[in-house]
Amino acid sequence: MNNEIRVRFAPSPTGYLHVGSLRTALYNYLYARKTGGKFILRIEDTDRSRYVEGAVENLIETLQAVGLEYDEGPDKDGNFGHYFQSKRTNIYKKYFRELLEKDAAYYCFCTEDDLKKMREEQIAKKMDVRYDGRCRNLSKEQVQENLAQGKPFVIRAKIPDEGEVVFFDIVRERISIKWETVDDQVLIKSDGYPTYHLANVVDDHLMGITHVIRGEEWLSSVPKHLFLYQALGWKPPKMCHLPLLLNPDKSKLSKRQGDVAVEDFLKKGYLPEALLNFIALLGWHAKGDDELYSLDKLENEFSLKRINKAGSVFDVEKLNWMNGHYLRNLELGYIAIKAKSFFVEAGLDISDNEKYLKIVDVARNRISTLSEITEAAKPFYTISTYSDEDRQIIENENSQKLFSFWLENLKALDSITEENINQLLKQSTDKLGIKGKDLYFPLRLALFGSVHGQELPVIFDILGKEETIKRLSKMLDLK
RNA sequence: GUCCCGUUCGUCUAGUGGUCUUAGGACUCAGGAUUUUCAUUCCUGCAACAGGGGUUCGACUCCCCUAGGGGACGCCA
Numbered sequence: 001m002n003n004e005i006r007v008r009f010a011p012s013p014t015g016y017l018h019v020g021s022l023r024t025a026l027y028n029y030l031y032a033r034k035t036g037g038k039f040i041l042r043i044e045d046t047d048r049s050r051y052v053e054g055a056v057e058n059l060i061e062t063l064q065a066v067g068l069e070y071d072e073g074p075d076k077d078g079n080f081g082h083y084f085q086s087k088r089t090n091i092y093k094k095y096f097r098e099l100l101e102k103d104a105a106y107y108c109f110c111t112e113d114d115l116k117k118m119r120e121e122q123i124a125k126k127m128d129v130r131y132d133g134r135c136r137n138l139s140k141e142q143v144q145e146n147l148a149q150g151k152p153f154v155i156r157a158k159i160p161d162e163g164e165v166v167f168f169d170i171v172r173e174r175i176s177i178k179w180e181t182v183d184d185q186v187l188i189k190s191d192g193y194p195t196y197h198l199a200n201v202v203d204d205h206l207m208g209i210t211h212v213i214r215g216e217e218w219l220s221s222v223p224k225h226l227f228l229y230q231a232l233g234w235k236p237p238k239m240c241h242l243p244l245l246l247n248p249d250k251s252k253l254s255k256r257q258g259d260v261a262v263e264d265f266l267k268k269g270y271l272p273e274a275l276l277n278f279i280a281l282l283g284w285h286a287k288g289d290d291e292l293y294s295l296d297k298l299e300n301e302f303s304l305k306r307i308n309k310a311g312s313v314f315d316v317e318k319l320n321w322m323n324g325h326y327l328r329n330l331e332l333g334y335i336a337i338k339a340k341s342f343f344v345e346a347g348l349d350i351s352d353n354e355k356y357l358k359i360v361d362v363a364r365n366r367i368s369t370l371s372e373i374t375e376a377a378k379p380f381y382t383i384s385t386y387s388d389e390d391r392q393i394i395e396n397e398n399s400q401k402l403f404s405f406w407l408e409n410l411k412a413l414d415s416i417t418e419e420n421i422n423q424l425l426k427q428s429t430d431k432l433g434i435k436g437k438d439l440y441f442p443l444r445l446a447l448f449g450s451v452h453g454q455e456l457p458v459i460f461d462i463l464g465k466e467e468t469i470k471r472l473s474k475m476l477d478l479k
Numbered sequence: 480g481u482c483c484c485g486u487u488c489g490u491c492u493a494g495u496g497g498u499c500u501u502a503g504g505a506c507u508c509a510g511g512a513u514u515u516u517c518a519u520u521c522c523u524g525c526a527a528c529a530g531g532g533g534u535u536c537g538a539c540u541c542c543c544c545u546a547g548g549g550g551a552c553g554c555c556a
Contacts, residue, residue: 046555220550244550
């Protein structure tokens with residue numbers, strides 16, 4: 001029990017779930033599952049100004065939608081207190097007092113203006129931009145006086161000013177950073193809420209987190225965190241910093257250059273299976289050439305040791321291919337359920353389930369996202385307008401002969417079978433002398449609205465006798 | 480600017496000193512086969528070890544430097 005691995009995904013509720021965050025969540029999840037540990041969801045909502053209504057619910061829903069189930073979280077208690085940091089302020093209070101007592105932190109009464117001015121001066125003098133520690137050596141009396149006057153304050157960490165920190169990151173191995181380059185980080189803001197750095201360290205420790213797996217953007221903050229662990233006398237968790245997900249121009253993946261919200265991908269008809277598979281491979285790869293991974297397979301084969309160091313470009317092109325692959329190879333019934341809302345939204349009738357399944361089955365062959373499926377399915381419902389080229393083919397003398405011939409023979413048929421169709425096809429050639437494109441194009445145009453597309457027997461089968469006759473009759477009127 | 484981290488085909492990556500590699504796979508792209516068409520599927524092809532020094536009998540693999548890249552430098556996370 002004490003050796004149990006506990007990892008956490010700790011997003012802040014500022015809107016939607018970012019695909020980069022999804023990968024972080026996925027790796028945490030996989031590591032927990034692989035090791036039989038616990039995967040914890042903690043909401044880092046200490047910045048009241050950025051809080052977005054409904055963001056937490058959205059986050060949870062999205063995690064659920066892709067199937068990353070957490071063991072503990074806001075709605076799954078694990079006896080580690082609240083999983084919202086905003087509800088843990090009393091806890092942080094205790095520890096910043098301890099830090100104050102241990103002289104590892106200090107009161108700072110600098111105002112935003114003071115700091116702004118300080119930074120401007122530092123830039124002008126080409127100095128490093130960093131808090132200059134002016135409140136560091138305030139006497140007890142001064143502090144008391146300021147406090148008595150009700151001056152707003154923050155609590156800052158008293159970072160050592162010489163020597164260096166050395167730590168080991170699972171991905172990056174040895175990293176050393178000089179203390180003098182580390183800022184006296186604000187721990188408690190003037191509104192009384194903790195900053196990420198304090199809350200994160202306190203919660204990770206109190207929640208028994210053994211491995212911190214998060215994005216590389218946190219790497220340079222590690223010294224600040226290590227300082228706090230040390231000051232509080234705690235053993236720090238193992239660190240594992242993930243390479244960043246990149247835009248095509250190699251900058252950090254951002255909204256400006258395409259979709260980044262997981263919910264948007266889902267809405268567009270990307271399957272969770274494809275999204276997870278694709279994202280897992282952005283920065284991780286097992287030995288060998290395998291590319292297709294189900295969640296189960298990932299859970300079995302994932303390892304932190306094989307995470308790459310370099311950032312990876314999010315290439316939608318490959319995601320599209322992968323999604324298409326899953327669309328075609330996952331169980332038809334499952335795809336049909338996923339596709340339902342798209343059909344309904346497009347106003348397509350799915351009341352005939354047998355027919356619906358057939359349509360989904362043939363339509364999924366030609367798409368890479370579910371949002372395209374209705375476009376592929378539409379010809380089975382209605383035919384839109386014909387182009388001039390199409391009309392020329394339809395109005396062609398041979399085509400008209402063909403339509404009459406088929407109409408006549410179809411009406412005589414009891415039921416339409418593939419055998420019947422093939423026979424009629426053959427007769428068309430034998431009796432009318434029409435073959436090849438002259439045969440197939442007009443028929444497909446009449447029944448499917450396009451010279452290209454599904455195989456004729458498939459179209460006949462799905463449309464049924466009545467509808468095919470109706471569509472063929474129209475061709476004669478068209479002229 | 481300072482600090483930190485990285486650099487294998489356009490993209491995701493395999494590769495941990497030699498034999499499997501004339502650097503492999505996947506996506507994209509091009510060509511071909513299958514398909515009456517389109518799509519699928521299959522086959523073939525194009526395409527990379529950033530550069531320079533070392534170390535070594537031998538470096539994509541180890542070390543150093545340079546270049547270009549990214550991240551961090553907030554009372555945001």
